[in-house]
Every structure is written in structure tokens, then in C-alpha cells.
Amino acid sequence: GNSVTQMEGPVTLSEEAFLTINCTYTATGYPSLFWYVQYPGEGLQLLLKATKADDKGSNKGFEATYRKETTSFHLEKGSVQVSDSAVYFCALRDMGSSNTGKLIFGQGTTLQVKP
């Protein structure tokens, strides 16, 4: 079945450090891929997305590239800020014949950025 695996956290960085959060997936067909962010006590917000191989999603300085050959969608940011501290979720949407719109989520990775 479809699944998403994220690197375990927490990830602790100093301000202005480079961020990578790894995400790999298993899926049939050609899924759309997403990164969501969750701040404490809030719902999830879409951070970025990619719908086909080699697409690069980007938003607020974050980037992720859809790599079909390695089934990966790693999240990167060149210089993190304290305000980026949150939980980040990688997710996929199966676009196959039985498309129900359901998302499959990874377990989330907590990012802590220290001043």
C-alpha cells in the first residue's frame, strides 16, 4: 500500500542554518506530493506541492523537488528562522483509478530553531 516515511525528529538548528527534512514514499501510479506545516495548537497549512516528476515546489524560502527515481520529496531551506519552528508533514495523494482524494501522511518531523 501507499506510505510516506519521514526522518525522525526533533531536528534542532541554530538560526540561519541550512535545513533538510527527508521524505520518501511508496505508491502506485504517479502521486501528487505535499509538505504541510503545523504550528502549536493549530491546524495544518499547505507549505508547497508538486504534481509530477521533477517538479519543484517552493514557498516562503522552502523548496522540495519531486524525485521519481529515488521516490523522494525532501524539504530544504537555506536559512531557517526561529519562526520556522513547527511540525512538518510530508504527504502524498494517490492519483490512480480509485482516486478518493485521500492523503497519506508521514509521522511528522518537529523542527526547533534556536536564536
Next chain:
Amino acid sequence: DGGITQSPKYLFRKEGQNVTLSCEQNLNHDAMYWYRQDPGQGLRLIYYSQIVNDFQKGDIAEGYSVSREKKESFPLTVTSAQKNPTAFYLCASSGGYNEQFFGPGTRLTVL
């Protein structure tokens, strides 16, 4: 502003009680979803609905029920059959083949 609202933000339930969580959207989306989130874990799908008057069980539907009488509304009832209901509940909606948009969540605590 278009969006998804959930109420209440905090909810307390006594043992043996049924409680209903509200979810409303004004995005004109056909599909709506309910997820459960436990501390340090990802989201698990409870129920989803792709169209009015139709819904399907997700991965952890036991002890929950839903209805979809209007396009805008998708309430979730946590019944007394749910043995461990304390969690953060998130509602989402989507239109077509696009991403899901999430509400702010309801935190349910069993006393």
C-alpha cells in the same frame, strides 16, 4: 474570507457521552475529511465524503459517525463506543484533484 471553521476549539466529554464536533466550509468544495491526531504522531483518517449524502469509512472509523446533509457541513460524532477519544481532531476539504485545506482543529479531552 473563504475557509474552514471548526467548533468548539476545546471540548470535554464524560465517560459514556456522545459528543459532536462541527466542521463548516465556505470554499464550495465537494470533498470533506476528518482526521485524528495523537501526540507525536501523524494524521489518521476517520471518515471522508466526496459528495453530499455519501461518505466512506477511513482507517479508524470504529466508534465514530458522520453525516453529510449539506455541502458546507460535515459533523463528526464521537460515540461512547470510542474507547480512547482524547485527541486533536482536524477537518479538511478539497476541490477536484487539489490539495486539502484544514480547519484549526478541536481538542477533545475525556474527563
